[in-house]
Amino acid sequence: MKKTFGIIGAGNIAKAVSIHLLKAGYSVILSSRKDPSEIAKTIASLGSGAKAGTPAVAAQADIVILAMPWSQLSTLSGLPNWNNRIIIDATNHYVAFVPDLQVADLGGRASSEVVADYVPGARLVKAFNTLYYKLLEMNPQSENGKRVLFISGNHPDANKEISDIVDSMGFAPIILGTLATGGKLQQAKGPLSGVNLIKQS
Numbered sequence: 001m002k003k004t005f006g007i008i009g010a011g012n013i014a015k016a017v018s019i020h021l022l023k024a025g026y027s028v029i030l031s032s033r034k035d036p037s038e039i040a041k042t043i044a045s046l047g048s049g050a051k052a053g054t055p056a057v058a059a060q061a062d063i064v065i066l067a068m069p070w071s072q073l074s075t076l077s078g079l080p081n082w083n084n085r086i087i088i089d090a091t092n093h094y095v096a097f098v099p100d101l102q103v104a105d106l107g108g109r110a111s112s113e114v115v116a117d118y119v120p121g122a123r124l125v126k127a128f129n130t131l132y133y134k135l136l137e138m139n140p141q142s143e144n145g146k147r148v149l150f151i152s153g154n155h156p157d158a159n160k161e162i163s164d165i166v167d168s169m170g171f172a173p174i175i176l177g178t179l180a181t182g183g184k185l186q187q188a189k190g191p192l193s194g195v196n197l198i199k200q201s
Contacts, residue, residue, distance in 0.1 A: 002027075003062035010067075012137075015042055032055075035110050036053055056080070064082075065088040065110075070111075089111075110126075127162055131149075163191045
């Protein structure tokens, strides 16, 4: 039986990732701090296999994706124990968007290392954060090959599991290494942020 996905967040990235997970046959619970009924339109557009729930409900899924604003990370502290489950960090550490994009000063740490502090006991994997959502939601396969998605994490088994899932979604996964190395390459304003690569067949 395929694993379930809970997404904490219901914005553009959450919707884009859900599109591909649903096509690959996974079930998805999207959540937000608002009442689940307020994301009913998004759920309806996604179709069968998608449901709305609270963050607490989404956090009970087999694999949880964080697709929330950086400013909301503190809300994770009230959720249940993560019990060695895989958490996918799709966040970017933006703290301002106008007049230009600004990121938090993390004192040299990778953004996902900071996120990991909020989900103790989880195996954190960085993924789904580098592409603009309109690119991410597109068909990952082109006539020249497959769109690349980067993956980083400190647990090789979790990296491999997410890599296999990303492959089943039609993308070309590339594992970069640990959060301190690969995660820094992926994160906002890192050298791979916004890079749209196609792996040729």
